[in-house]
Amino acid sequence: MIEVEHLTKAFKDKKKTITAVNDVSFSIQKGEVVGLLGENGAGKTTMLRMIATVLHPSCGSILIDGIDILKDPMKIKRKIGVLFGSETGLYERLTARENLLYFAKLYGINNHEAKGKVEQLSVRFGMKEYLDRRVAGFSKGMRQKVAIARTLIHDPEVILFDEPTTGLDITSANMFRQLIHELRTEGKTIIFSSHIMEEVKLLCESVIMIHKGELVYHGKLRDLYAEEKSEDLNDIFMSRLVEGA
């Protein structure tokens, strides 16, 4: 379970202070798939970075399974897997296998176990053919598979995806959507930010909408549809943003 209480993040830029996330509170149940919606610059990435322990909140708290991320960030890091963008975080001059083994090592997985996990993931994502090739020559789809495998190498309980399908072709995006279904059946808790409303509609039970750093809506999609008497998520999103503005 993820509990976010009065989360705020302000950045000081020269003489100005920019509040990227302002007093946001919500909770996500274990095994839930939550869509994070917001315009560019709404604060989605900042919020995900704070949950991922990369950024320190200015105030407020985040608890994952009752553990405060500020008090025990190392324990939290072992529980979560993060993918920022669709294919980032890969070392181009290393092979796919070397990338995965390196991250396995960073997660404290022993060599023998890591090799097994890499084999397992390469079968799962159909990477066998290019596992020992350097990433520099990979297509976007190939990179995406390696990046996802890297995110899952330590079998995280909570997975954060920041706009994972941006820039991907239809096949790769569909492969990703299929993966979310599979991870949901495995009981993983997933938060993913997206601009594609159809994708959110298809994959999520709940949504979090933020606008200019503030929470506009958090709840089940079916409750939102009932409230708005519409199932057009695009329209609902726009009207909520206007209300929130």
Next chain:
Amino acid sequence: MVWGIFKKELIDSLRDRKTIVLSVLIPIILNAGLMLLFDRVVLNKSEDTMTIAVNQNSQSTIYKWLYDMKNTKIKELSDPMEAVKDGDAQVGIKVGSDFDQKLKNGGSPELTIYSDSGSSKSSAAVETVKNIISMHEQTIVNEKLQSAHIDPKVLNPFQMKVKNVAKDDDGGMYLVSLFAQIIIVLGVMMGGVSAANDLFAGEKERKTMEALLITPVKRSHLITGKWLTISVLGAITGIFSTVTLVVFIKFFTTNLPNVFDLEHGGGKLIAALLIAIILFAFLVASIQVIFSLFANTMKEAQNYISPLMLLGMLPYYFLITVSVNEMTTMHFIIPFLNIYALIKQLIYGVYSLQNVLLTIGSTLVCIVIFFTIARVMFGKDRWVLEKS
């Protein structure tokens, strides 16, 4: 964990063509090019022919003296000054037609020597010509004194001797010390620069830094692994530059092989040089990490680090005119200046434990200061995350 990070970063960096070019190819080209150029051109013992322009149809005694000189070509021209100006001769000499007559009668005839102070060849030629003329002038004076029954020694009330306390050097050692300093220091600075740009600014740009920071690895371990990689690459390049320099001088030059006297206390000199290079590599790496953390992209990092390289070369120019005997404690305390000073002393075969220890001590203090700054920066979000 630090070892695992270091190993990965080293493999990754060594697969980068830029690292190979900066660490291996440039030291070889620099060493080979500079040493061969100086060996074949500057220190070439085969004497060049000197051209002296004299005024036309002159049969003066003074020209007879010059005809006896080796490797000399005399050109009889109406305007010796123009010949020097045009570069047709290194020296021009003009004497009046009554020079011999006046000399014979005890008069004081005039002669004018033209030189081009902008040309080292001309300056050297003028010195040679002046020496020859002075020698004959002395002979004439002595003859005149003797004919007047005066002992020529009356002109020399005392004997003056100038003895060189520096190591016997025909210019080779001076040149090697000049180039060794710049080649070794540049080698260290360039060897790690590509990795420094890549491992911090580059990782921010490619967002691999974010992926790293999400893992349960302490930031101190991450920065230490990366810093070690940059330091090792710098040290390897510095050592490689030194080895190629010595190899080129020993085996591919004709005028320089005797510059390095490794048989007498060579072990101490090599050990001191190795320690100095390695520590200097760690210091340079700490500073390069700070500059790379300031930047958000590789290009920005290059813009920051390039002026740093130029600044790092300033002490070199400061030391050009300072001899190894003039160096003081301060030369070995000031970081960057101390590495140049130490290399210069070691090339001249001067080994001072005190100076080696001062260099090591002051470099270690600077490493601690700069690495601490880098570590503090690496702990702050604003320096490690790409601005979104």
